[in-house]
Amino acid sequence: MTSNEDNPPITPFLRSFTLVETLVLVFAGFGLFLFPKATLSIWPWQMAPFNTRFLGAIYLGAMVPVGLMFFLGRWSPTRPVLRAIFTFTFIVLIVSLLTSRQFDFKFLPTWGWFALYLSLPISAGYHLWLYRSMPTSHLNPVPGNWGFILKSTSLIICLYGLGLIVLPGTFSSLFPWKLDVFHSQLYSATFITGGVMMFTISKHATPAEFIATGLTEATFGVFAILGLFIVDADVHKINWAASNTLLWLGSIAILAVLGIALVVAGARQIPQKK
Numbered sequence: 457m458t459s460n461e462d463n464p465p466i467t468p469f470l471r472s473f474t475l476v477e478t479l480v481l482v483f484a485g486f487g488l489f490l491f492p493k494a495t496l497s498i499w500p501w502q503m504a505p506f507n508t509r510f511l512g513a514i515y516l517g518a519m520v521p522v523g524l525m526f527f528l529g530r531w532s533p534t535r536p537v538l539r540a541i542f543t544f545t546f547i548v549l550i551v552s553l554l555t556s557r558q559f560d561f562k563f564l565p566t567w568g569w570f571a572l573y574l575s576l577p578i579s580a581g582y583h584l585w586l587y588r589s590m591p592t593s594h595l596n597p598v599p600g601n602w603g604f605i606l607k608s609t610s611l612i613i614c615l616y617g618l619g620l621i622v623l624p625g626t627f628s629s630l631f632p633w634k635l636d637v638f639h640s641q642l643y644s645a646t647f648i649t650g651g652v653m654m655f656t657i658s659k660h661a662t663p664a665e666f667i668a669t670g671l672t673e674a675t676f677g678v679f680a681i682l683g684l685f686i687v688d689a690d691v692h693k694i695n696w697a698a699s700n701t702l703l704w705l706g707s708i709a710i711l712a713v714l715g716i717a718l719v720v721a722g723a724r725q726i727p728q729k730k
Contacts, residue, residue: 462594463530463662470534470583474526477541477576481519488512489679500569501558505691506633509683514646517676518544521653521668531590533668536656538587540672542580543652547645549573551621555638595660602721606658609714610651617647632684632694632701646676650711663725670718677712681705 465471487495489512496503503511518540525537552559552573559566598606619627624640635643653669684705688694695701 462591463532464590465530466525466534467583467586470579471526471529473579474522478519478523478526480572481515481522485512485515485519489516489683498565500560500563500566501638503639504633505687506684507635507639509687510643510680513676513679513683514643516679517646517672520671520675524664524668524671528664531587532594532662533664535587535590536653536661536665537668538580538584539656540649540653542577542584544645544649545573545576545580547648548642549577551638551641551645555641558638592660595662596725598657598659598661603658605714606654609711610654610658612651613647613654613711614651617644617651620644620647630700630704630707632698632704650676663722666718666722666725670715670720670722672715673711674715674719677708677715680708681712 466474484495488499488508492505492508492512496508521533521537521540525534528534549570552570559569561567616627620640621644624635624637628635628640628643650673653672657665657669684694
């Protein structure tokens with residue numbers, strides 16, 4: 457079992473800040489997914505039903521590892537989660553600034569959005585620098601087959617995320633519904649962040665880091681697919697036989713299955729109490 461000496465606690469400030477972030481993710485994730493009409497009334501911009509549920513799935517996927525980071529309060533599993541927080545929030549901040557016309561600055565939640573996405577990457581970036589010399593003796597070598605899977609998947613989804621930023625019209629055509637430039641670039645953060653988490657644990661990792669990464673991908677994947685079915689049951693706009701729809705469903709399902717496999721692999725690495 458990883459000792460507390462090898463796996464030191466995170467700072468009280470970071471843990472408190474993570475609690476706030478967890479509560480925000482709970483509100484945003486469950487709000488957008490389960491109560492979209494009520495949540496959209498205080499959201500910084502207007503969204504169509506498919507984007508609402510998909511963004512809810514993104515936040516639900518983020519809620520799990522961030523909540524785990526708060527609950528455990530130690531460098532593992534904070535190591536990949538903190539990198540994910542910085543990556544996601546920094547990309548969202550840049551996209552929001554470059555597409556600020558999307559926002560109504562007379563609407564108070566808009567200022568809350570920018571305050572949140574300015575403070576989060578600053579906090580995460582500072583703590584990544586603070587913990588740059590953290591011990592690595594508690595990290596286990598990752599088996600070669602898992603290393604290959606994680607690195608190759610990381611590369612693919614990072615490249616796809618970059619494509620959503622650089623060529624949003626082309627790469628967003630994979631989605632079963634039409635995306636505008638803003639949402640294409642916003643969603644790039646999800647794929648790049650997932651890639652960063654996977655690459656972080658691709659060489660050395662603890663069981664908790666495997667589980668945190670797996671729960672992220674599994675939760676996002678399950679809710680993303682579920683959201684598509686829920687919305688289309690009402691609006692009937694998805695062409696289920698279209699090649700892009702089938703490819704999108706297959707890709708998200710693979711991420712979900714990979715996430716479940718990571719959780720199982722991580723759980724098997726935890727020593728059993730005698």
